[in-house]
Amino acid sequence: MALLELTLGKRFPSNGSSAGFELDVTLQCEAGVTVLFGASGSGKTLTLESLAGFLRPDRGRILLNNEILFDADSGVCFPPQRRGLGYVFQNYALFPHMTLEQNLAFGISRLPSLERHRRVREMMDLFALSPLASRKPHELSGGEKQRASIARALITEPRLLLLDEPVRGLDFALRSDFYEVIRNIRQKYQIPILLVTHDVHEGFLLASRMAVFEAGRIVQTGTPEEIFLRPRSPSVARLLGITNIFFGTVEELDPMADLTRIRTSHFSVTVPYLPGRLRGDTVWFCIPQEHISLHPSNGAKDEPAKENLVPVEVTDEIADRNTVHLSLRVHGPSSAPDGSQEGGNDSSRLACELSKLSYKKLGCQKTCLASLPKSFIHVFGNPA
Amino acid sequence: MPETWQQIDWFPLWLSLRVASIATIFSLAIGLILAYVLSRYRFRGRELLDSFITLPIVLPPTVLGYYLLVLIGRNSPFGRVFESIFGFPLVFTWQAAVVAAAFHSIPLLVKSARAALDSVDHTLENAARTLGASEWKVFIQVTMPLARRSVIAATIFAFARALGDFGVTIMIAGNIPGKTQTMAVAIYDAVQSGNTLLANMMVLIISALAIGILYWTNRLSENLP
Numbered sequence: 001m002a003l004l005e006l007t008l009g010k011r012f013p014s015n016g017s018s019a020g021f022e023l024d025v026t027l028q029c030e031a032g033v034t035v036l037f038g039a040s041g042s043g044k045t046l047t048l049e050s051l052a053g054f055l056r057p058d059r060g061r062i063l064l065n066n067e068i069l070f071d072a073d074s075g076v077c078f079p080p081q082r083r084g085l086g087y088v089f090q091n092y093a094l095f096p097h098m099t100l101e102q103n104l105a106f107g108i109s110r111l112p113s114l115e116r117h118r119r120v121r122e123m124m125d126l127f128a129l130s131p132l133a134s135r136k137p138h139e140l141s142g143g144e145k146q147r148a149s150i151a152r153a154l155i156t157e158p159r160l161l162l163l164d165e166p167v168r169g170l171d172f173a174l175r176s177d178f179y180e181v182i183r184n185i186r187q188k189y190q191i192p193i194l195l196v197t198h199d200v201h202e203g204f205l206l207a208s209r210m211a212v213f214e215a216g217r218i219v220q221t222g223t224p225e226e227i228f229l230r231p232r233s234p235s236v237a238r239l240l241g242i243t244n245i246f247f248g249t250v251e252e253l254d255p256m257a258d259l260t261r262i263r264t265s266h267f268s269v270t271v272p273y274l275p276g277r278l279r280g281d282t283v284w285f286c287i288p289q290e291h292i293s294l295h296p297s298n299g300a301k302d303e304p305a306k307e308n309l310v311p312v313e314v315t316d317e318i319a320d321r322n323t324v325h326l327s328l329r330v331h332g333p334s335s336a337p338d339g340s341q342e343g344g345n346d347s348s349r350l351a352c353e354l355s356k357l358s359y360k361k362l363g364c365q366k367t368c369l370a371s372l373p374k375s376f377i378h379v380f381g382n383p384a
Numbered sequence: 385m386p387e388t389w390q391q392i393d394w395f396p397l398w399l400s401l402r403v404a405s406i407a408t409i410f411s412l413a414i415g416l417i418l419a420y421v422l423s424r425y426r427f428r429g430r431e432l433l434d435s436f437i438t439l440p441i442v443l444p445p446t447v448l449g450y451y452l453l454v455l456i457g458r459n460s461p462f463g464r465v466f467e468s469i470f471g472f473p474l475v476f477t478w479q480a481a482v483v484a485a486a487f488h489s490i491p492l493l494v495k496s497a498r499a500a501l502d503s504v505d506h507t508l509e510n511a512a513r514t515l516g517a518s519e520w521k522v523f524i525q526v527t528m529p530l531a532r533r534s535v536i537a538a539t540i541f542a543f544a545r546a547l548g549d550f551g552v553t554i555m556i557a558g559n560i561p562g563k564t565q566t567m568a569v570a571i572y573d574a575v576q577s578g579n580t581l582l583a584n585m586m587v588l589i590i591s592a593l594a595i596g597i598l599y600w601t602n603r604l605s606e607n608l609p
Contacts, residue, residue, distance in 0.1 A: 054510050080513035093511040097529045106525075107515030156515060 002028035004160060004192045007060040008050050023047070023057070023216045029192040033182065035203040035224075036196045038213030039239060044196040045090075046216075048162045051194070052087050053080035064159055085160040086153030090168060092145045094137040100124075100148055101133040107156040119155055127151045127181070143174040150181065154189070161185070163195045167202065179205050200240055204228075212236050228288065230378055237286045237378075243351045245286040250277050262379070264347035266330040269308040271377050284380040289325070291376035292352040294362055295369045308372040312350060314365075324359045326352045328370060392582055395562055396570035397589065399478060403566060404546040407485035411542050414486075415493035416535070420523070422494070423501040441491045445551020452487060452556050456480070478564050481557035485546035493542040500534030501527065537601040544597045548590065 010023045023043045027034070036044040049055040051062060053069070056077055062070040064085070069078045094103050104120045111119070124130045127147040137145060146166060153161060163182075167175045183206075186193065197203060203210050204224045212220040212227060220232040231237040234245045251268065252261035260274045262283060269285075277283070295306055316327035328350040350370060354362075362368060422434055440448050457463050458473045466474045474480050504527050512522045528535070550568040557564040559573060567586055574583040 052510070052514055054513075080510065081516050081518060083514070085514060087511065087514040089507050089511060091505075091507065093505070093507045095508060095512070095526060106512065106517070110516075152515070 002030055003065055004029040004194075005061075005063040006047075006051065008047065008057045008062070009059040010046070010050070010055070010057040021046075021216055023050075025060075025213075025216070025218055027211055027218060027221070029194065029209070031190040031192055032208035033186055033193045033195055033206045035207035035210045036194060036213060037198065037200070037203045037207075037210050037239075039198060042213035043216040044198075044213050045164055047213075048087070048164055048194065048196060051083075051160070051162060052085060053078060053083050084156075084158055085162060086156060086158035088146075088149050088153050088161070088163040088166055090164045090166075092137075092149040094140075094145055094149055094152070096137050099134050099136055100129060100140065103137070103148060104152050104155055107152060123151045123155045142170055143177060146170065146174075146178060147181065150185070154185070159191055161189070161191060161193045163193070165196050165198075167197075167199075175202075182206055212239065214239070229376075231286065231380075233380060234284050234286065237380075242286050242288050244289060244292070245284065246347045247282065247284055248347070250274070250279055250281045250283060253277060253279055260379075266347045267310040269310075269372055269374075269377060271374050271379060274379060285377055286380070287372050287377045289351045289353040291373060292350065293358070293371045293373075294326075294352065294354060295371060296362065296365060297368050306369070306371045307374050308377075309369045310350070310372065311367065312370045313367045319356065322356055324354050324356055326354065326359075328352055331367070392585060393561075396565050396567045396586070399481075399565065400547055400567040403478060403481045403485050404543055407482045407489060407546040408539060408543040410482070410486045411490045411493050411546070412539050415490050415497055415538075415542070418490075418494045419497035419501055423498050437494050438491050440487055445488070445549070446555055448487060449484065449552040449555025452483065452552065456483065456556065475556055476558040476560065476564060478557065481553050481564055481566055484552035484556050485549050488549040488552055489542035489546040492545055493538050496538030496541065497531075497535055500531040500538065503534070504530045533604050537604045540597055540601050540604075544594055547593065 005028050006025065008023060008025045012021045012023075014020045021041075021043070023046050025043065025047050027047075036047065038044050046055060050057050050070075057070065057072065059072040060070070061068060061072065064083070068074075068076050069083050070076060094100075095106065098106070101120060101124070104123055105116055108116050108119060121130070124133060127150065129144065129148055129151060132140060132144060132148075137148070140148065150163075150166075167178055170178065179202075182193070182195070195202075195206060207224050209221060210224050210227055211218045212232075214235060220227055220236055222230075227236070228240055231240060231242070237245055246264045248262040248264040248268075250260060251263045252259070253273065254260075255273050255275075258273045260271050260277065262269055262271065262285065271285070274283075293306075294312075295309070297311065311331040312328040313331060314326055315329050318325045330348045330350060352370065418433075418437060422430065422437075453475065454460060455462060456466070456474050458467065458475065463474060474483070508526055508530070509522050512526045513519075517525065548568055549566075550572065553564075553566055554569055554572075557566075559565055559569050561570075561573075565573065567590055571583055571586045571590070574580075574586065
């Protein structure tokens with residue numbers, strides 16, 4: 001039995017702030033970090049607000065540790081005060097008229113004063129806030145504010161922790177501090193943690209599970225690795241930052257040799273046998289940029305590491321600290337007029353990420369061979 | 385007729401201050417509740433309620449006074465209940481002047497208090513709720529401290545307005561020297577009877593008070609955190 005189970009549905013009136021939007025979310029969470037990932041306006045924050053009780057869904061139910069917090073059918077809807085969960089807001093929402101210490105003590109004011117002081121002190125030690133106890137929020141830095149707001153949420157010993165885009169507006173160093181804080185919390189508190197982000201990188205660093213949001217629905221759940229290797233649809237792949245998404249026709253199917261040949265209008269690839277497809281079927285597939293490798297065009301073609309070789313020309317390169325992002329144009333005959341029927345993705349263009357080292361090894365050749373390894377090519381299932 | 389300022393009857397000034405103070409306390413209590421309801425709840429007829437509360441600002445004071453006369457007069461249900469409880473009619477007493485001043489200042493207080501409450505970041509209130517605070521604790525410990533300055537400024541403003549009411553007061557409290565004659569009414573009386581010294585004195589006092597109050601409220605609202 002999962003610690004948190006939720007089914008939510010809400011339709012927003014066509015004149016309000018989230019005009020015509022429909023939220024329809026089903027999710028189960030265990031202890032550990034579940035990252036809610038998706039574009040802005042896909043319903044991630046609305047889901048957190050429904051969980052916290054700021055928003056009343058039209059239908060569905062929320063179960064936390066087997067206790068009903070919300071049930072549309074029986075009309076149960078606990079107010080936020082009685083849900084026993086911690087919420088870390090996007091802007092941290094520290095009370096500006098109180099000191100840091102008063103902010104932390106706010107949620108446990110019913111405790112006897114000795115116990116209250118002990119807990120506040122303990123939390124301030126845990127989050128390295130002790131020297132700042134008497135400061136007001138406007139005298140704190142972004143990172144301090146963030147730690148304070150997490151400490152304030154945790155001091156009430158919540159059964160569920162919700163974080164809404166917690167690293168927004170923090171610089172790189174503070175972000176890595178924050179990731180460490182979250183990993184510590186995950187260790188120390190065995191509670192479900194829901195974290196909203198639209199940063200793939202963050203999802204990878206923190207998530208034990210990830211739920212991908214699209215237009216008010218969860219379209220895929222799984223570990224970040226699973227989702228990245230097997231995105232459910234081209235739009236999920238795009239959301240994850242995969243740009244090599246192509247449309248092709250099944251040209252050859254051989255269960256004995258365990259292969260399927262897919263032809264796009266500019267190149268063809270071989271992938272493992274796809275059961276349930278017929279020759280002539282059309283399919284979408286993708287390959288993450290970092291799994292494409294480049295080889296000199298005069299090199300030996302039969303090395304096993306080099307699969308699905310496609311002759312390409314480098315048209316553009318952008319380098320960051322240790323990666324080179326290359327734009328490639330596919331050489332060779334175009335078998336069909338491109339573009340329109342492929343829903344946008346042009347199979348004459350590939351993107352590839354190489355380490356600076358392997359790019360240097362390649363020399364400055366403008367034309368080379370791109371290898372698309374079979375095991376990293378993901379063919380999307382038929383849309384249900 | 386007084387010839388020097390020692391001979392001036394200060395009763396209207398004291399009456400005005402007393403009436404305005406009591407009226408402000410009532411306005412604050414009623415105005416804050418109305419402002420909170422208007423700011424926090426979405427309900428059918430909210431804008432209509434808002435319009436009714438604003439009405440006294442745009443209506444001629446005599447019209448408002450006439451309505452109140454009908455509402456609290458000796459023959460009205462309210463007037464009868466009041467008389468049977470307190471043993472005297474409400475109209476043409478200094479208590480009626482309190483009613484007049486309160487009705488004159490409530491719209492102003494509701495408007496500014498609503499703006500003050502609206503300006504409080506709702507996520508702060510939601511944060512307090514997730515931390516287990518009751519709605520009352522949220523209001524007392526989060527909403528009010530954050531809206532405090534603006535609400536105080538609004539209250540002082542309401543006091544100034546209550547102090548200066550003429551039209552409504554004269555309609556329902558009348559102009560009875562030594563009983564219901566407030567400053568504003570006394571000035572009118574003094575001018576009518578050609579008592580320039582008295583009129584000048586009172587006009588100066590009222591003006592000084594008004595300037596002092598405006599200066600104070602401006603300073604309060606400028607120092608917002």
